[in-house]
Amino acid sequence: VVAPTLVFNYSIPGVQKVNGRKKLAAQLFEELQGHAARVNQLSTVQLFSCDPGRASRMQLRAADGIMLDYSKNRIDRPTLETLGKLFQDCDAPLRLKQQLDGEPVNNTEHRPALHTAIRAAISKQPAPGHNQIEAEYQRAARFANSLYAGKRVGATGEPIRDVVNIGIGGSDLGPRMASTALSCFADAKVRVHFVSSLDDSELTAVLDALNPASTFFLISSKSFSTEETLFNARLALQWTEQHSDAGQGRAHFAAITGKSDQAAAFGIDRELIFDVPDWIGGRYSLWSCSGLALMIAIGNERFEQLLHGAWLMDQHARDNEFGQNMPAILAALEFWHASIQGYTTLAVVPYSYQLRLLPAYLQQLVMESNGKSARRDGSAARYTTSPVLWGTSGTEGQHSYHQLLHQGTEIIPVDFILCRRLPGTSAESTTRLASHCLAQSKALMEGKTAQQAFEALQGSGVDDAEARRLARHKAMPGSRPSNTLVLPELTPSTLGALIALYEHKTFFCSVLWDINPFDQWGVELGKQLSQSIYPALEGQVATSFDPSTNALIDLLKN
Numbered sequence: 211v212v213a214p215t216l217v218f219n220y221s222i223p224g225v226q227k228v229n230g231r232k233k234l235a236a237q238l239f240e241e242l243q244g245h246a247a248r249v250n251q252l253s254t255v256q257l258f259s260c261d262p263g264r265a266s267r268m269q270l271r272a273a274d275g276i277m278l279d280y281s282k283n284r285i286d287r288p289t290l291e292t293l294g295k296l297f298q299d300c301d302a303p304l305r306l307k308q309q310l311d312g313e314p315v316n317n318t319e320h321r322p323a324l325h326t327a328i329r330a331a332i333s334k335q336p337a338p339g340h341n342q343i344e345a346e347y348q349r350a351a352r353f354a355n356s357l358y359a360g361k362r363v364g365a366t367g368e369p370i371r372d373v374v375n376i377g378i379g380g381s382d383l384g385p386r387m388a389s390t391a392l393s394c395f396a397d398a399k400v401r402v403h404f405v406s407s408l409d410d411s412e413l414t415a416v417l418d419a420l421n422p423a424s425t426f427f428l429i430s431s432k433s434f435s436t437e438e439t440l441f442n443a444r445l446a447l448q449w450t451e452q453h454s455d456a457g458q459g460r461a462h463f464a465a466i467t468g469k470s471d472q473a474a475a476f477g478i479d480r481e482l483i484f485d486v487p488d489w490i491g492g493r494y495s496l497w498s499c500s501g502l503a504l505m506i507a508i509g510n511e512r513f514e515q516l517l518h519g520a521w522l523m524d525q526h527a528r529d530n531e532f533g534q535n536m537p538a539i540l541a542a543l544e545f546w547h548a549s550i551q552g553y554t555t556l557a558v559v560p561y562s563y564q565l566r567l568l569p570a571y572l573q574q575l576v577m578e579s580n581g582k583s584a585r586r587d588g589s590a591a592r593y594t595t596s597p598v599l600w601g602t603s604g605t606e607g608q609h610s611y612h613q614l615l616h617q618g619t620e621i622i623p624v625d626f627i628l629c630r631r632l633p634g635t636s637a638e639s640t641t642r643l644a645s646h647c648l649a650q651s652k653a654l655m656e657g658k659t660a661q662q663a664f665e666a667l668q669g670s671g672v673d674d675a676e677a678r679r680l681a682r683h684k685a686m687p688g689s690r691p692s693n694t695l696v697l698p699e700l701t702p703s704t705l706g707a708l709i710a711l712y713e714h715k716t717f718f719c720s721v722l723w724d725i726n727p728f729d730q731w732g733v734e735l736g737k738q739l740s741q742s743i744y745p746a747l748e749g750q751v752a753t754s755f756d757p758s759t760n761a762l763i764d765l766l767k768n
């Protein structure tokens with residue numbers, strides 16, 4: 211594999227630097243291209259044979275006992291050294307400190323990104339805005355506890371038994387993924403459900419099984435203007451009101467939002483409006499009141515353990531130098547794969563059914579954060595930024611897309627995630643999962659030569675001509691990169707640390723690419739256009755779009 215030739219403008223214009231240092235970033239980028247040309251001549255197996263200490267040296271431990279093995283990547287010591295220099299040259303440690311200290315790191319919306327402050331405050335540590343965070347958290351915790359303990363009653367006096375979180379994106383994916391991952395800890399007296407789709411069959415399917423008198427809704431929308439959420443909220447309100455005396459239905463609604471006036475105008479009691487501060491981005495909001503559904507499902511104490519695990523990872527990311535810093539190493543590898551080697555996707559494959567929603571959660575975190583081509587100063591990045599992130603839980607993928615991972619023409623780095631103990635999973639099942647996971651990463655790395663395939667076929671009695679013909683189909687290139695992350699056990703705390711690990715990795719990647727990971731302008735245009743297309747589809751206004759869209763509107767109208 212030959213490294214692609216990139217026309218790049220790699221430098222760090224967003225950071226105040228003297229000319230010499232700007233040049234250094236570009237020089238390091240070129241140096242990395244040189245490393246790629248060199249290491250790509252060697253297989254990963256050869257990299258192991260010429261460096262006996264590789265396996266142990268390329269293992270790291272971070273918060274809460276999470277372990278990373280990154281030795282199966284096609285990378286060597288000099289490459290890592292250059293990546294470390296680049297990390298320093300971008301001032302990545304300083305940039306993280308600025309984020310943690312509450313500086314306005316979101317430079318297009320002029321605000322800080324302080325999801326980390328909530329984890330610190332709840333872990334009883336000093337944090338910007340500590341008092342405000344603590345007060346709102348305690349209010350949300352009291353409310354969550356009344357539902358968790360089954361003590362809340364509805365308008366007719368019936369105890370609440372079901373809670374439906376209506377939200378989308380960051381107002382859905384985090385609490386939904388974490389509630390699924392921690393389902394073994396969900397011992398609340400109520401059941402928690404999630405609805406996000408604009409296709410109202412999702413809401414209908416949930417409501418069909420519920421009793422309006424004992425159902426409570428959380429309308430979760432930081433902006434309180436997201437069409438999907440407001441559409442479902444109105445339907446839920448109609449459903450509740452149809453089954454209660456006029457007006458009483460609203461007593462079954464709480465809002466989680468940064469726009470309390472809009473929520474109040476919807477009819478929600480101000481006592482039941484929980485604040486999402488301006489300085490928490492949607493995809494980083496699990497830790498705030500947006501995590502209320504999770505708090506209700508697992509209880510406040512375990513929710514706090516989740517935040518504490520994340521806080522431990524914050525300390526790890528802040529306090530360790532590059533070589534010992536897990537999110538920094540993961541970010542450097544992502545930069546190496548995407549921008550230098552030209553591998554444009556990343557598969558995340560947790561070998562745990564409980565973690566099955568993690569890839570969907572990470573898609574928003576990673577791609578809404580770093581799926582950008584404008585650098586912090588607005589100039590175009592002429593290098594590849596965020597890879598496409600995708601994946602499913604293992605071993606399901608082995609029976610669908612792993613074929614392409616092993617023998618396809620694209621090289622796809624993989625993050626394998628393993629848990630040594632999985633609550634709710636038997637010891638035998640946990641060990642079987644681990645054996646498949648290790649087999650996959652080993653096979654991806656070692657591959658199989660045509661000669662090995664030929665000899666194996668011969669050995670099993672296939673005649674020479676047929677063995678030669680089949681060997682070409684059975685050969686696997688190997689040297690396909692992967693990381694293996696091992697959690698000691700899936701708990702609220704280790705899950706918090708794992709999510710925070712990916713958050714910091716995403717942040718460090720954004721620094722290496724010189725982009726702002728905290729805005730999402732790319733999603734706005736489509737939202738605006740749908741506002742004018744809907745009346746056209748309803749026949750209320752003439753179609754006045756591009757010819758293709760006009761033709762599709764006509765087709766759908768007729």
Ligand code: F6P
Nearest residue numbers: 379380381431432433436492733
């Ligand atoms: O459309 C993207 C987005 O803005 C996400 O960033 C956000 O998490 C999601 O929409 C939901 O937004 P809200 O919480 O304001 O409804």
